[in-house]
Amino acid sequence: MNTKVIDRLQDPARRNxxxxxxxxxxxxxxxxxxxxxxxxxxxxxxSPLQFEPNAFIRVDQLGTIKLIMPQTEMGQGxxxxxxxxxxxxxxxxxxxxxVEAAPPNEKLYANPVFGIQATGNSNSVRAFWMPLRxxxxxARAILVEAAAKKWNVDPSVCQTDRGEVxxxxxxxxxxxxxxxxSATGIASPTDPPLKSIDAxxxxxxxxxxxxxxxxxxxxxxxxxxxxxxxxxFATLAACPVxxxxxxxVDDSAALASPGVHQIVVLDDFVAVVADNMWAAKEGLxxxxxxxxxxxxxxxxxxxxxxxxxxxxxxxxxxxKAVGDASQAxxxxxxxxxxxxxxxxxxxxxxxxxxCTVEVKQDSCEVWVGSQVISRAQAVAAKVTGLPREKxxxxxxxMGGGFGRRLEVDHIEKAVRVAQKVEGxxxxxxxxxxxxxxxxxxxxxxxxxxxxxxxxxxVGWRHRITGSSIMARWFPAGFQKGIDxxxxxxxxxxxxxxxxxxxxxxxxxxxxxPTGFWRGVxxxxxxxxxxxxxxxxxxxxxxxxxxxxxxxxxxxxxxxxVLDLVASKSDWGKPIPARHGGRTGRGVEVQGAFAxxxxxVAEVEVDKDGEVRVTRVVLAIDTGIVVNPxxxxxxxxxxxxxxxxxxxxxxxxxxxxxxxxxxxxxxxMLRMDQxxxxxxxxxxxxxxxxxIGETGTTAAPPALRNAIFAATGIPLRRLPIDRDVLAGRKxxxxxx
Amino acid sequence: xxALTINGxxxxxxAPEQMPLLWVLRDLLGLTGTxxxxxxxxxxxCTVHLDGSPVRSCLLPIxxxxxxxxxxxxxxxxxxxxxxxxxxxxxxxxxxxxxxxxGQIMSATALLNGTPQPTDADINAAMSGNxxxxxxxxxxxxxxxHASKLQP
Numbered sequence: 031m032n033t034k035v036i037d038r039l040q041d042p043a044r045r046n047x048x049x050x051x052x053x054x055x056x057x058x059x060x061x062x063x064x065x066x067x068x069x070x071x072x073x074x075x076x077s078p079l080q081f082e083p084n085a086f087i088r089v090d091q092l093g094t095i096k097l098i099m100p101q102t103e104m105g106q107g108x109x110x111x112x113x114x115x116x117x118x119x120x121x122x123x124x125x126x127x128x129v130e131a132a133p134p135n136e137k138l139y140a141n142p143v144f145g146i147q148a149t150g151n152s153n154s155v156r157a158f159w160m161p162l163r164x165x166x167x168x169a170r171a172i173l174v175e176a177a178a179k180k181w182n183v184d185p186s187v188c189q190t191d192r193g194e195v196x197x198x199x200x201x202x203x204x205x206x207x208x209x210x211x212s213a214t215g216i217a218s219p220t221d222p223p224l225k226s227i228d229a230x231x232x233x234x235x236x237x238x239x240x241x242x243x244x245x246x247x248x249x250x251x252x253x254x255x256x257x258x259x260x261x262x263f264a265t266l267a268a269c270p271v272x273x274x275x276x277x278x279v280d281d282s283a284a285l286a287s288p289g290v291h292q293i294v295v296l297d298d299f300v301a302v303v304a305d306n307m308w309a310a311k312e313g314l315x316x317x318x319x320x321x322x323x324x325x326x327x328x329x330x331x332x333x334x335x336x337x338x339x340x341x342x343x344x345x346x347x348x349x350k351a352v353g354d355a356s357q358a359x360x361x362x363x364x365x366x367x368x369x370x371x372x373x374x375x376x377x378x379x380x381x382x383x384x385c386t387v388e389v390k391q392d393s394c395e396v397w398v399g400s401q402v403i404s405r406a407q408a409v410a411a412k413v414t415g416l417p418r419e420k421x422x423x424x425x426x427x428m429g430g431g432f433g434r435r436l437e438v439d440h441i442e443k444a445v446r447v448a449q450k451v452e453g454x455x456x457x458x459x460x461x462x463x464x465x466x467x468x469x470x471x472x473x474x475x476x477x478x479x480x481x482x483x484x485x486x487x488v489g490w491r492h493r494i495t496g497s498s499i500m501a502r503w504f505p506a507g508f509q510k511g512i513d514x515x516x517x518x519x520x521x522x523x524x525x526x527x528x529x530x531x532x533x534x535x536x537x538x539x540x541x542x543p544t545g546f547w548r549g550v551x552x553x554x555x556x557x558x559x560x561x562x563x564x565x566x567x568x569x570x571x572x573x574x575x576x577x578x579x580x581x582x583x584x585x586x587x588x589x590x591v592l593d594l595v596a597s598k599s600d601w602g603k604p605i606p607a608r609h610g611g612r613t614g615r616g617v618e619v620q621g622a623f624a625x626x627x628x629x630v631a632e633v634e635v636d637k638d639g640e641v642r643v644t645r646v647v648l649a650i651d652t653g654i655v656v657n658p659x660x661x662x663x664x665x666x667x668x669x670x671x672x673x674x675x676x677x678x679x680x681x682x683x684x685x686x687x688x689x690x691x692x693x694x695x696x697x698m699l700r701m702d703q704x705x706x707x708x709x710x711x712x713x714x715x716x717x718x719x720x721i722g723e724t725g726t727t728a729a730p731p732a733l734r735n736a737i738f739a740a741t742g743i744p745l746r747r748l749p750i751d752r753d754v755l756a757g758r759k760x761x762x763x764x765x
Numbered sequence: 766x767x768a769l770t771i772n773g774x775x776x777x778x779x780a781p782e783q784m785p786l787l788w789v790l791r792d793l794l795g796l797t798g799t800x801x802x803x804x805x806x807x808x809x810x811c812t813v814h815l816d817g818s819p820v821r822s823c824l825l826p827i828x829x830x831x832x833x834x835x836x837x838x839x840x841x842x843x844x845x846x847x848x849x850x851x852x853x854x855x856x857x858x859x860x861x862x863x864x865x866x867x868g869q870i871m872s873a874t875a876l877l878n879g880t881p882q883p884t885d886a887d888i889n890a891a892m893s894g895n896x897x898x899x900x901x902x903x904x905x906x907x908x909x910x911h912a913s914k915l916q917p
Binding site: 106238245248249252254255307308427428429431461659669692699701704 | 784785791801802839863866895896897898
């Protein structure tokens with residue numbers, strides 16, 4: 031099955047054919063390219079013989095080579111990089127393969143690091159690098175053995191290329207598709223030979239993405255584009271106050287609104303079911319809903335910060351202790367302290383949340399773009415009371431994920447609506463609902479203390495106070511009071527400091543639900559640590575690059591990217607002011623997600639406190655690079671995502687309600703503000719690191735440190751405060 | 766019934782005149798290439814052309830279209846500028862998640878129609894109404910310049 035089964039033109043004959051195939055096929059897989067011959071055969075009820083050496087590879091007699099994607103595509107390019115890894119060891123070229131999303135199946139497709147079927151934490155390529163190389167190599171070894179048997183020769187004198195086995199002495203060739211029958215039944219070798227790095231044909235090449243051709247012509251099908259026969263459209267409203275319930279609903283005007291079929295009133299939200307999304311929205315506007323606001327109706331961001339600050343005064347649980355930090359901080363040397371505060375953030379994926387569901391008497395079918403497709407299936411099973419195998423969950427491409435689609439709240443809501451609706455219903459959130467009922471990046475407070483002696487940091491304490499997302503989302507990641515995500519990149523601070531203590535205080539904010547956001551824990555910790563190091567460099571009277579370098583003895587890969595970025599960014603040279611403002615460069619280094627990055631940002635701050643980011647130079651060592659063009663793209667985009675957050679990102683709450691609602695008040699960086707971005711990749715033979723989130727963690731500290739260099743003002747909160755930079759208000763740091 | 770010309774084809778839809786073109790395209794005609802992003806004209810994901818000029822279809826009632834020709838991302842590839850933009854988008858591998866790209870492509874094509882050799886300032890003016898959450902702006906700029914050099 032395939033994206034193109036989605037009935038775009040609403041042709042009834044085609045729809046019925048699709049239904050029949052869907053019903054016959056059980057689990058449906060969505061991919062990009064439908065092989066016409068194969069589709070025709072399938073519709074006719076015959077299926078070509080298929081070689082299925084493992085969960086990831088399918089070769090059939092017609093020559094279709096299908097790769098099953100255990101990780102989901104949300105723009106990060108993972109369908110292409112994972113296909114490249116599999117294709118490399120299988121020894122086929124990328125234009126010979128098709129890719130399909132894996133169905134929900136934890137046993138076959140769980141991420142080896144998490145143990146669950148999830149795409150996040152920049153760890154698709156990291157986690158699947160060896161398993162998928164082995165899967166490809168094992169399939170190749172079987173095909174070679176099958177050919178050798180056929181030719182009655184020794185497999186060791188056979189090689190492969192572009193989907194063919196070659197008998198080296200004679201030059202005889204046979205295509206994989208002709209080996210499908212004889213390969214089936216040959217046992218997988220336990221330890222298939224892997225290619226050496228210098229034999230890679232695909233890995234390391236800037237190959238074209240597999241998903242983009244259909245993204246330029248409107249053919250691509252995201253979750254929100256699913257069209258089914260007799261489908262209805264719905265939109266919904268939850269209580270604007272977190273945790274509030276539905277009181278009384280007057281639906282008379284809404285039901286009279288053209289195209290509205292049905293109002294679904296549930297405990298915690300109301301949905302309007304209609305002929306199309308516009309009719310549903312108009313119906314929603316016509317509803318008169320009295321909410322029971324509940325206990326959060328007075329909560330504001332001020333309360334959140336008061337409570338968080340109070341919580342941060344207590345000792346935290348030690349997540350790491352080296353030497354004696356308290357002694358180092360209390361005696362000998364100059365002591366400095368600073369607190370850094372980060373706001374709530376919404377994800378604002380370009381594709382608003384949506385989910386299409388059909389609930390039948392003894393089954394349920396779900397169409398959604400999800401980072402956790404097995405959880406999507408599980409939540410639908412839970413709501414309907416059906417066994418999991420009776421829930422068919424189709425994973426579609428995502429118009430952005432950024433952590434929002436690691437949650438299943440929108441799927442749960444859509445299933446509950448669908449239970450009340452005859453036939454399939456597509457539930458689409460308005461942008462306002464999407465922003466105001468997100469699962470937000472938590473607020474974090476970082477208390478940092480350090481002692482300097484002879485220009486070096488001798489004592490360091492970092493106390494992180496914030497929500498534990500792991501405790502809710504993945505309890506194994508929250509043990510003995512420590513959330514492994516919340517302390518990530520703090521416990522593995524790259525600097526060589528003899529006395530160090532990292533503490534964590536779990537504090538859940540009132541009312542506001544919290545979840546993962548691109549960059550996760552390192553977003554907070556890299557910002558806090560790199561901002562503080564910049565302030566320490568200034569206290570020590572040293573250049574920020576030289577100061578960092580002096581503490582990186584045990585981090586040669588970071589030292590190398592730092593040296594590279596310093597030379598490429600004209601570090602130490604003057605910056606001309608292009609707009610008459612104050613200019614500066616700021617640097618940061620980070621080892622987050624097993625990728626080593628150093629970044630220099632250039633800014634210009636005008637007299638009104640407005641900040642232009644004029645240039646960003648980033649050097650990266652991410653180990654073996656699967657697709658260098660994807661690495662560059664992720665750095666460019668990740669930096670812009672991070673710059674957006676640093677310049678504008680903040681969700682605030684008043685009377686229990688989120689105050690922002692759409693892109694006019696939850697702003698995004700735009701084309702005219704986009705800096706010149708230069709990315710430099712260091713060649714490496716180390717295992718691959720993660721890349722999807724690293725640019726996002728890199729941008730805010732580099733930008734903040736550039737502002738510090740330009741203005742001398744050490745900002746301690748994000749987003750940047752233009753009033754402080756314009757001198758209209760004191761910096762909270764100095765109060 | 767409202768008569769519309771979409772991608773060169775005449776069709777008539779049974780819909781209220783105040784219904785925005787976006788939802789007519791997506792939900793009534795199944796032309797889902799045009800995207801819903803914000804509903805208030807802030808993000809540009811729903812951009813289509815009316816007689817070659819870019820408009821935000823989420824705010825445009827179909828009754829206001831009149832006899833102007835509608836072009837969507839599904840049809841823009843047959844125009845010389847649209848074909849160049851789509852080619853450049855792929856050659857420079859602009860796209861990540863792709864959700865905003867229909868709108869980006871429509872805005873960029875309209876720019877190239879009116880300004881065959883756009884400057885950075887022209888690109889800023891034409892493209893700043895289109896948000897890309899993946900942050901592909903650097904490549905969009907490069908791709909527009911690349912497209913402007915392609916032969917039709």
